[in-house]
Amino acid sequence: MGEGDPSGARRPPSRDATIGAQAVSTHPRNPTPTPTPAPVTGLRCLVTGAGGYIGGRLVPELLDAGHRVRCLARTPAHLRDHPWAGRAEVVRGDVTDAESLRPALRDVDVAYYLVHSLGAGRDFEETDRRAATTFAAEARAAGVGRIVYLGGLTPRDVPEEELSPHLRSRAEVGRILLASGVPTTVLRAAVVIGSGSASFEMLRYLTERLPVMVTPSWVGTRVQPIAVRDVLRYLVGSARMPQDVSRVFDIGGPDLLTYRDMMMRYATVAGLPRRLILPVPMLTPRLSSHWIGLVTPVPAALARPLAESLKYEVVCAEHDIRRYVPDAPGTPVPFDRALTLALERVKEARVTTRWSNASLPGAPSDPLPTDPDWAGGSLYTDEREQSVPATPHQLWRVIEGVGGTNGWYSFPLAWAVRGQLDRLVGGVGLRRGRRDADRLRVGDTLDFWRVEEIERGRLLRLRAEMRLPGLAWLEMRVERDATGGTLYRQRALFHPRGLAGQLYWWSVAPFHAVVFGGMARNIARTAEQTADEPVRESAVGTAGPVVHPGGDGGRK
Numbered sequence: 001m002g003e004g005d006p007s008g009a010r011r012p013p014s015r016d017a018t019i020g021a022q023a024v025s026t027h028p029r030n031p032t033p034t035p036t037p038a039p040v041t042g043l044r045c046l047v048t049g050a051g052g053y054i055g056g057r058l059v060p061e062l063l064d065a066g067h068r069v070r071c072l073a074r075t076p077a078h079l080r081d082h083p084w085a086g087r088a089e090v091v092r093g094d095v096t097d098a099e100s101l102r103p104a105l106r107d108v109d110v111a112y113y114l115v116h117s118l119g120a121g122r123d124f125e126e127t128d129r130r131a132a133t134t135f136a137a138e139a140r141a142a143g144v145g146r147i148v149y150l151g152g153l154t155p156r157d158v159p160e161e162e163l164s165p166h167l168r169s170r171a172e173v174g175r176i177l178l179a180s181g182v183p184t185t186v187l188r189a190a191v192v193i194g195s196g197s198a199s200f201e202m203l204r205y206l207t208e209r210l211p212v213m214v215t216p217s218w219v220g221t222r223v224q225p226i227a228v229r230d231v232l233r234y235l236v237g238s239a240r241m242p243q244d245v246s247r248v249f250d251i252g253g254p255d256l257l258t259y260r261d262m263m264m265r266y267a268t269v270a271g272l273p274r275r276l277i278l279p280v281p282m283l284t285p286r287l288s289s290h291w292i293g294l295v296t297p298v299p300a301a302l303a304r305p306l307a308e309s310l311k312y313e314v315v316c317a318e319h320d321i322r323r324y325v326p327d328a329p330g331t332p333v334p335f336d337r338a339l340t341l342a343l344e345r346v347k348e349a350r351v352t353t354r355w356s357n358a359s360l361p362g363a364p365s366d367p368l369p370t371d372p373d374w375a376g377g378s379l380y381t382d383e384r385e386q387s388v389p390a391t392p393h394q395l396w397r398v399i400e401g402v403g404g405t406n407g408w409y410s411f412p413l414a415w416a417v418r419g420q421l422d423r424l425v426g427g428v429g430l431r432r433g434r435r436d437a438d439r440l441r442v443g444d445t446l447d448f449w450r451v452e453e454i455e456r457g458r459l460l461r462l463r464a465e466m467r468l469p470g471l472a473w474l475e476m477r478v479e480r481d482a483t484g485g486t487l488y489r490q491r492a493l494f495h496p497r498g499l500a501g502q503l504y505w506w507s508v509a510p511f512h513a514v515v516f517g518g519m520a521r522n523i524a525r526t527a528e529q530t531a532d533e534p535v536r537e538s539a540v541g542t543a544g545p546v547v548h549p550g551g552d553g554g555r556k
Helices: 053-064 098-105 124-142 165-178 198-209 228-240 259-269 285-295 300-310 335-347 392-400 412-424 498-529
Strands: 022-027 030-037 044-048 068-073 089-092 110-113 146-152 184-189 212-216 247-250 276-280 380-388 449-455 459-464 470-480 486-496
Touching (some): 044 053, 053 068, 089 098, 110 124, 110 228, 124 146, 124 165, 146 165, 146 228, 165 184, 165 247, 165 300, 198 259, 228 335, 259 276, 259 335, 380 498, 392 470, 392 498, 412 498, 470 498
Parallel strands (some): 044 068, 044 110, 068 089, 146 184, 212 276
Antiparallel strands (some): 022 030, 449 459, 470 486
């Protein structure tokens, strides 16, 4: 689009004016003009989906590149514990709500559209369509200089109507944004490889857990994976594309591989024995998704669209992006190198974001029953308290370390069975684990819970994301008793939905003494056992929990 574009969009500084341009200065004693680099002016960038896998990593990259960043979030509190939170502006809003978008898009040069409704039910295509249409209209009205969208790579020889709903929706969103009247960059990627990505987690768990695999026929389909660091590099670089560039770009790594190749190469990089892979044609994407859901942490609702996409050959038709975002030496990152980097991050517990960072479709959003705007209704609670012969700090270390490999400190079989039942009905189960072994932050997933609130050293509140006929929370508090000693308080809350919710509560109530009572006692006992042990510093410099080889206190 040229300067006469009727859209009225502001024209951001051109690439020539901001990158590599030179200004002329003259020293009084030297009349010869001396070229000096012109300063690069940072752009105002809006990032939607900042709480998700890509968005959470893009924000610090933009900040480090000198840009000013505003994040749009339905729940701003979920971003407050990110390492970059103090450097970015966070505003409340939703891409489907035009009124909330208007102030968020004000004075924005580049708007990153990184949201989608993957696995959100049968109407997710309509939800994506409505959100993209609203965002496009508001971006144009606000005079946004550029929209950048990360979509999915689609096969060249398959009509769009024959694509999987996931890929079809991604393509449609790209078209809507391109038609907005705002210069738009649409980046299309296939499999993204990085620590914590859904594609990497699928590949990792399938390969590590199954030395012999009966697999769907799509393991023989070629794809072009890309390292997450290349995705971020292209996203950041797209901010300064020339005004007249508005188009789709295919982005991918240097390797064309089948999924079988990727599993074999993962086994090699991870030091595993060679895997035996037996493709079976009758395994449909639906059956594949349940199989993936049982073996990996990725739930069936998310695995199915990913599996459906893998049945197509998705390779880049061009690499024109390098004209605007040049490839430095060593980029794009080769597949084996991307795996090595991801595994190093996992091993060192430096996974900054995970696929589970984004809110689970259909997850409860009602207020906690103790909130002022609680609407009332039936509310069941189970409350426990335990005196702890340890310091509050030592107790907090145990509380913040719950879940994941440390388990839940009571009746491991009951927790395991509940997790398996949840996965059988399409829930997330226990396999999401933790992002960080030592430290939690608001918005983190913790097995089939999500951290709703954390007051360091005092309160951890979890919201249930397992399949339930109602809403549930679990609170763990560190307090002082009347004598100044340490007190552990634990509260489980359940707000039933209909008769099913009532029946559910009373069917599990007989087990609460074992599950919740045992949990309170074992957390207190573990804090006492660690009272005399040296503090182990975590990667962020705060004490992490100490796990005993023996006397596991009921941990799984």
